Amino acid sequence: MGTTHTPVFMDRYGIPMPGGTVPLSSYDMANGYPLAVPSAADSLQYYIFTCLDKGLQYSIVDMRLNNGRGDILPGHLLLPLMPNGTVIGSKITIAPGCDGLYLIARVASFHGFVSLKITHNGVDTRPVYSYTGNFSLPDYQQNGLYFGTMKASPDGRMLAVGTARGLELYDIEPCSGLIKNARVIDTLMTFGACFSPDSRLLYTTRPDPQSGYYEASSIMQWDVSTPSDLNSIRTSGIQVLANSAYYWPAWQAAISSYMGDIAQGPDGKLYILSNTLYDENQRPLPLPPATTVPFAQTFHIIHQPDNRGMACQPGRDAFNLNGRYIDRARYYLPHPIYAIPRPQPDTIYRHKGYITSCFGSGTTLATDSNATCITWYNGDTTTALYTKDTGKLWVRYAKECQWYTDTFTVIHTILPEIPAYLVACPGQAALTVTPRETHRYSYVLQQQDGPTRRTADTDSALTFHGLPSGSYTLQVRSGSCDTTVTITIQDLPVPDVRIAPYDITLPYGSSVTLQASGAELYTWWPARYLDTAMGASVTATPQESVQYMLTGINAYGCRDTAYANITVDHHMQLWLPNAFTPNGDGLNDIFRIENVTWQQLLSWSIYNRYGTEVFSAGSIHDGWDGNHKNRPCDAGVYYYMLQYYNTDRTIQTLKGEVHLLR
Template structure:
C-alpha cells in the first residue's frame, strides 16, 4: 500500500490508543473509537474506547481524548490522550489529565448513541396554542427555538424538534404541529323573518365541513371542505352546527338566529270603484321604500303615494321595506265601471257668447265611431268626422233655425 499521499498530507490517523495497557486487569474487549463531538470551545472530544471501569491498578479506564486544535494538520492539532478522566473509571491523576467530577459511562450494549425518532404529527384543534413536552428523565434539553425547558408553548403550525440525553443516549424528537383554526362564525346572527341567512367561514379562510341542524334535530344542510358556507331562508331560533377540519378535528356549537322587525303596510283606500276614465290617489304607509305593481296605469311606481287611472279592474300590489331591508306587502283593488251611457245636454245656445255655444259629447275614455245631428225634416246638418269640436248650430255656413233637432 502506498502511504506516500497520507504521509505528505501530514494527516493525523486516529486509532484506539492503549496507554499503560494491562491485559491482566483489563481484558482485551476494546470497542471502536468513541463518537466524536465538537465542544462549544471548538475542541474535538472522543472516548478512548476502553471499558467503563478498569478494576485493579495501572490499567486504562474509560476517558476522553481531546484534540485542542482540530483545524490544524498533523500533530500541530495538539492531541491530548486520556485528557479527561474520573477516578471511578479506574484512572488516576497524571500530568495533563483533568478529573471530571462525574463518572463517565457508556451506553448499554447494542445501543446506538443517537436515536432520531420518527416525525410525530400533532393536530391542535380549535385552540390558539398548545404545548410540546420532552420525554421524562431527559437532560441537556435543547428545543428548536433554543429553549432548555421540559415544555414549550407553540402557537403556529410548523416543524419543531428537541435534542436531549437520556440513559447516555442522544435523542432527537421532531413534531409536525398543525393548528386547525376555528372558522369565523358569529354566535348570534340577524335577518328578516323567514329569510335569515346563516353565514360560516371566510372567503380567505381554511376549508372545513359543516352540518346544520334545527331545534328539532333535523339536518337541513351538510357540506364538506368549504371555505365559506351560506344557508339562506331560515327562521329565527337556535341551530346546532357540527364543524370538522383536516386532521380529524371536530367540534359543535350553537348559533342563535334573531329576526329584525318587519314593517306593516296599509293602503288608503283599501278598495275603490271608478267610472271609466276617472283616476284615484292611492297612499301607502308603514315603510321607508315602496314599489307598486302593475305600473302601467300609475303615474309612478316608487312613491308612497301614486295616482291610478286604470282602464279595467286592477289589483294593485305595493311592497314596502324598512331600514333593515325587511318587507311587507299590501293590496288594493280598484274596480272600473264600464257603463258608457253618455249624458248629453238637451239644449245649447250658439249665439257667440262662448257660453254653451257648441253641442258636443262630454269627454271620456271612449272612442266616438259616429255622431250625427238631423233637423226635423231628416236632413243631416252635422257629422262628427267632419267637425270633431262639436256642432255650432250652423249648416253650410248659415245659422240654422231654432227648434228641435235629433242626433244619433
C-alpha cells in the same frame, strides 16, 4: 469647552480655539449649552453637538491640538446632522441607549422628536422620528422666559420636557431611540428638570402657586418609579424647597426670587441655580426690604436626591457666586457627559418549543417581560401576538439591551369560521360555515327544541339555508378533533305594509294618489301608469284596469307586500240639452254635446220632422247654430242621432229630440 454669545469654541482655559470660530451669526443655544460626548474610539477626542440656525451640527475636538489645550479637528467643524429650521435649540439632550447614546432634539417643524445614535463607530446621521406631544408647537419654542429645559433620565428610559404650558414625561425606547407615551405631569410652567441618579425621582423648578407669580421659584419632586401610573406620578408631586418672597418696589408687590436649571454634580448631588436677593453683607433679605438691592446668584442643593420627600435633604443657598453671574444661568446648566456604552453581546437565538391546539381559533405568543424594539415575523410590534398562522414563527426583541430571537413551532387544527349569532328575516336565515385551512370536516346541525336537523361532510365552505329562529348546536369533527358550538338565530321584525286606497274605480283619464305605510322603502309593480315606481306616495293615471303590487322593506331589510286594485270606467256618458235658442243673444245659441272628455266621434246628425238632415258634424266639439244652408230653420222639434267611441273602443249610440225656440 463652551461658547460666548458670539459663536466660538473655547479651549480648556476659556480662550477661543484657533479653528473654532463659527461662520454663522444665529446661535440658537444662546440660552443653553452645547452637548459633549467623549469619543469611544479616541479618548482624546470629543463630539460637540450644537444648534445653529435651528439645525443640528456636530464638531470633533482633539485635545492633542493647540498645544494640548484642544482645537477643532481639521475638516470636522459643524458637520450637518439636521437641516436648518428643523429643531429647537433649547431642547436637545443626550440619553444612554443600547450600543450607544442618543442625541434627542425637539423638532420645530412638526409635532415630535428626532433621535440620532452615537456609537463606537461614530455618529449615525440617519434620523429616527417620533411623532408625539401634548402641547401646541409654539409651547415648545423659545418664548421669552418660558421655554424650559429637556433632560433624559440616567438610565435612558425617560425624557422630561419643561414648557410654558407645563411638564411632560415621555418614555424612551433605548434600543431604537423612539420617544413614546406622552403624558402631562404638571400644568404649571416648568423651567428646569433633572432626574435623580437612580432615575426614580424627577426634580423640576416651577412657580410657587402660593406666590401668584409666574417665575420658577420652587423645587418640585415627582415619583416616576412607576412610569405607567400617570395618576400616581401626578399625585406624588411635593414641594421640597421654595425661594423666599421679597418686595419689588417697581411693581409694589411681593414676588419670589426665580430659579433656573437643575444639574447633577460629579458628587451625585443636584444643584439648582437661583437668583436670590442679598444685602450688602451677602445675607439673604427677608420680606420686605426697605430699599431696592441687587440680585446675587446662589446654588441650592439636594444632598440625597434618591430619597423621597424631605429625606432628599434640600439645602437653600449652599454657596453663592459672590457677585459672579453665570451667563444664561437663568435658564440652563450644562448637560451631563455620558460615555458611549460598549457594544452588547451578539443576538441570542432560542427555540421556545412546540405549540399545538385543537380547534382553537388561534394561539397567543409572547415575548419575555420588559421586551422592547419588538418585531414579529409578520411585522407586528406588540409584546403578545395572537396568531392563527402555523409553522415556525419568530420574534426579535431587546431586553436590557440584549437582543434575542425566539422561534415557536405552531401547529393548529383551526375551527372553521362559524357565526355564533344570526339575525334574519323569518325563514331566511342562512348559516355559512367557512373552513380556514384545508381539512375535511363533518357537521351535524340540530335545532334545540325543534325539528330541524341538517348534516354535511365537506372540505369546503357550506351554507345551511332557510333556518327558522331558535337555538342550535353544531357539532364539528375533523380527525381526532371534536367540538360543539352553540348558535342562536333570531327573527327580525317584519313590516306590515298597507296601501290606501286599496280598491277604487276611476273614470278613464283620472288620477289617484296611492299612499303606502308600514315600511321604510317601497317599490311598486308594474310601473306603467305611475309617476314613479319607488316611494311611499305615487300617482296612478291608468288607461286600463290594473292591480299594483307594493313591496315594502323595513330598516332591518325584511319585506312585506300589499296590493291595490284600480278599475277604470271607460263608459263616460255624453249628454245633450233638450232645447236651444239661436237668437244671437249669446245665451244658449248653439246646440252642442256636453261632458266631452276622451270620447271619439263616429257620427252625429240632426233631422227635421220630415227626415231631412239639417246638420252633420265632423268633430265631437262642433255644434248646430239652428241654420241649414245658411238659412234659419223654423222653430220646432228636431231629432238627433249620435254615435261615438268610448276609451275602450266600444260604440255608444245616443238618440233624442231637441226643441229649437225662436
